Amino acid sequence: MTANDKRNDNRNDNRNVERDDNRDDNRNVERAGKLDTATLSDALDKLGINGQCYRIKARSTDFRLAGRAWTLKYGPAANPPGTVGDYIDDVPPGAVVVLDNGGREDATVWGDILTEIAHRRGLAGTVINGICRDVALCLKLGYPIFSRDHWMRTGKDRVQVEATNIPVNIGDARVQPGDILRGDADGVIAIPREHEEAVLDAAEAIHHAEEAIREACRDGMRLDEARKQFKYHQLQTRGK
Structure with a gap:
């Protein structure tokens, strides 16, 4: 076997591992999607894991979501203020957008433009430690949004993006990129990747x-x- 043959074999092995990992990722998201949040909450308690996102609720009791977290953290706006973020095109289809605005209820971080694009791109839903606005469109489209509440006042010039794809806090539960998020009429559960099996x-x-x-x-x-x-x-x- 030549050196090139060995390199090709190694590349094929790596691709097979990646495909297996993707299958496992998708399989566990599907498993979570078949379970309600109450059952998952009991399982977390049994294992001593804090993954219940306190006070994060669906904007409609019909909303359901299951997917892996793509995280974003906000902070108070600087002077001059930074952007509230043009990140949505970077979020992969099937992911859950997870926004940590520190639980603030006086300034929104999600509205109808983001809802329309997220729905069109096939995202699994949005979870916000804070509030959203323009709820009518997410109800019309059936796009799942889970948040502390909804109100109309913009976050522009009030908050700004601090970082993306870092650990965040959602209702007193730590959420890391790639964790499974499951939401239904009872709220949202975060399942840490290292404990998901x-x-x-x-x-x-x-x-x-x-x-x-x-x-x-x-x-x-x-x-x-x-x-x-x-x-x-x-x-x-x-x-x-």
Whole structure:
């Protein structure tokens, strides 16, 4: 085998590893998308992981999202002020835009132009530690936005971009680029990449146990007996 053959083999091996990694990434996002946030929250509690994004809510209870985080951090505007960001074309399709504006509710960091472009580009949704505006368009398009609230006042000249693709804080949960975000009518869950297999395994086990309890009760079993049989009270308990 020549040196060129060896180099080509190494390149092919690397491409195969990348394809396998992408398949695993997509598979785990799909797994998360099949689970509700309540079940994922219980799995996080069982593993002692803080991933529940406090007070971050869907602008519509019909909104659902699942994808990997693309993060952006804001800070107070300087003098002269910096930009609020023209980043949207850099976000890959299927990703969740995760914006940390420090929980501010007096200045928005997302509006209708971003909603339209994000929807057209096939992004999975937007999660904001702060507020958005122009809610009517996201409702019309069905583009999922999760935030603390919505209000009309612009963030222009009030906030500016500090950095992109760094760890951020969303409702007291740490979110790093590439973490899985799952949102539904009950809120948003952040699943750290390094723990996602364990979290998803635990959540699927909880889901199956709860389905078994429901089925047993439909067949006439008492709820307390069904919960005991399927160890309901240990499902969310750490280390059990």
